Amino acid sequence: MNILPISDRVDGGRQLALLLAGRFDSTPVVLALPRGGVPVAAEIARALKAPLDLLFVRKIGAPFEPELAYAAVVDGSPPQTVVNDDVARWVEVDEHFLVDATRRELDEIARRRAVYVAGRAAEDVRGRHVVLVDDGLATGTTARAAILALRRNAPASITLAVPVAPADTALELGPLVDAIVCLAMPEPFHAIGCHYDDFHQLSDEEVMAALASVQ
Numbered sequence: 001m002n003i004l005p006i007s008d009r010v011d012g013g014r015q016l017a018l019l020l021a022g023r024f025d026s027t028p029v030v031l032a033l034p035r036g037g038v039p040v041a042a043e044i045a046r047a048l049k050a051p052l053d054l055l056f057v058r059k060i061g062a063p064f065e066p067e068l069a070y071a072a073v074v075d076g077s078p079p080q081t082v083v084n085d086d087v088a089r090w091v092e093v094d095e096h097f098l099v100d101a102t103r104r105e106l107d108e109i110a111r112r113r114a115v116y117v118a119g120r121a122a123e124d125v126r127g128r129h130v131v132l133v134d135d136g137l138a139t140g141t142t143a144r145a146a147i148l149a150l151r152r153n154a155p156a157s158i159t160l161a162v163p164v165a166p167a168d169t170a171l172e173l174g175p176l177v178d179a180i181v182c183l184a185m186p187e188p189f190h191a192i193g194c195h196y197d198d199f200h201q202l203s204d205e206e207v208m209a210a211l212a213s214v215q
Contacts, residue, residue, distance in 0.1 A: 012163030013043025036135035058105035072145035136192035137165035
């Protein structure tokens, strides 16, 4: 089961679905973090016969180091921004950086929402079990923002499901959720994509095809 590398996101979702089967006393809602979490979540939703929806969150990269998560912003009313304190301690930003970056990422969230869900009403998670899915964790900043935003909607429980994650990130996020289901926590942990055979950047068309496969 926990063999690395994972073939691709679909394979990761199928393996996670096996671990999630029978965990819930009622049908959960599966929420994917787009783009990468969508093919993973689609496999889980099909296996659990559960509805699939999206939780829109965007990483805000550090200045001059865009792959390093300085913060993340989650769509909502109002949107919620979570700063990675570990990065903020040694990365200096000017007073306008976070405001401007947040605005740009919210614009991208709005674009993706229009393309992916086209006005469809969001699943109501209040009082329901939620499986929150991404294709992997690195610093955990994006997942942390998603979890904190999701808690505002009072789900019965939150299970974070990812194919691969570093053990220290999983440990930090553990208190924020009811359970973490992860296929592998390799040491040493490299970039998420290093633990997949195929980790290509997904197109909008691939995301929409994965969503349509669960409808």
